[in-house]
Amino acid sequence: MTEIARAEQPETAGQPAAVGQPPAGESKPARVVPGQPDMWVLVLFEALAFTAYLGVYLYHRAADNASFLQSQAQLSPWLGTIDTLLLLTSSLFMLRCVQASRAGQVRAAMVNVVVTGLLGVAFLGCKVTEWVRLARAGHGFTSNEFFTYYFFLTGIHFLHLLIGFVTIGVLVYQLRRRERRSQEIVETCAVYWHTVDLLWVLIFSLLYVVR
């Protein structure tokens, strides 16, 4: 099969074979990573960008630890823990969605991805509640250095999660029609969702937990 001929076959859509099954007569090489390898470029870059953001936060925190600790005490560890549990649970359901999709159980995959999305919505609700609570207590984006980092990091993560809902939409679109279903796209969307989850765990650890 030439490169061009391979390219003319839709990479992501139009695979009529059962989910997770290679087309008849073609032995697909084992994939090294789940989903499109290209998505891992985004994972790497986002991890590096957040490492930079968090590194800058830690550097400034070390310079003024007492003030940061005082502001950190205004955060609700319970809300942060609930946020984390919601996202970790959503990742679990995303994992179950991928497994169901691999097994060709489309209905189960759809149920799991819908639950994932609902948990994501619950996270957003929880996060907005926390922002409103802090704002009412007089802690805003410009209040002090800690809250600047807090609102910046949780805000940029919020944006990542909103993009995550787009990937869930793509995933549902993929699962709904057999002829366009692609396990690779399903896994690519899942990789993005897990990345958002991972970034939150880092933010939660450094903003809420580390003293």
Next chain:
Amino acid sequence: MTGASMTGADTTSDGMTGPPAGSPLSRFAWHCRNNPKRELWFAWYATVIFYIIFFVVFFPVTKAEPPPHPWWSDAQVAAWFQQNHHGLLIGFGIIFAVAGMTAPQNALIAYSMRRMSVSRAFAYSYLVMYSLSAVPGLLLLCVVLSVGAMQTGLDPAATHWLFDFAFLSYIGTMGVFLVGSLVWMLAILLDKNRVMPKWFGYLNLCNALTEVVVAPAWIFHTGVLAWNGLISWWVNMVVFGIYTGAFITLLRNLIRREDFGDGPLPDLPSKAAGGNAPHGNTPHGNTGAASLAGTAP
């Protein structure tokens, strides 16, 4: 570019396989006369030359990058204009001379989207957005800072006003880059012609997300989120530098792979030579991609 004489098929049917041996000047002249990709190469070289000039002018010559501190007093801003008087006037004079080179660059990026299997709306919207943003995002900054440098006897408060106006105008176009990156990302991810690798589509998303980070510069005058802050400027600049290097390289590969057809782009000759050569498999028959690529200047 779409004329019959410019197609690769005509080139190969003429038996043209590459420039004749001779001096670099004669080979260059041959390319100017015969290379079917000469306009694309012109746009690519214009892109590279523009970015080199941009870097030299904005960093060492005018010292407009990294941006000066937004929290400076009137006197400090006036002193900055005084210290960089000649650099600002000479540097931005050069930028005014070459600013038009952004047009071939935008055209080449739009061309990459026109070569994809997606709606033309992607290419046109990108072209319009970036063409318009060059005015506030580049020219206005240069005009206003040149005025500040030229008017040495100006009231320090007015000089400070020019300083803020110039840099806010510059960073205010980041939203255009954000949307532009998302447009290019969508085109790449939807494309079936393999014009750009999918990873670059995702890199566009990373770039767009770092453009968002610049927005707080409208609120903060000091700290990491100010317009010269560690997060707003330095992290953003690293990502943008990688992004720019990647797209310049990928546009070069696109030109080398171009077969002037409308189906999937063939691989680079080096890959094709390893086995599955694409000759004869493109929608326009034997376009001789390797020989066309061989005519690259």
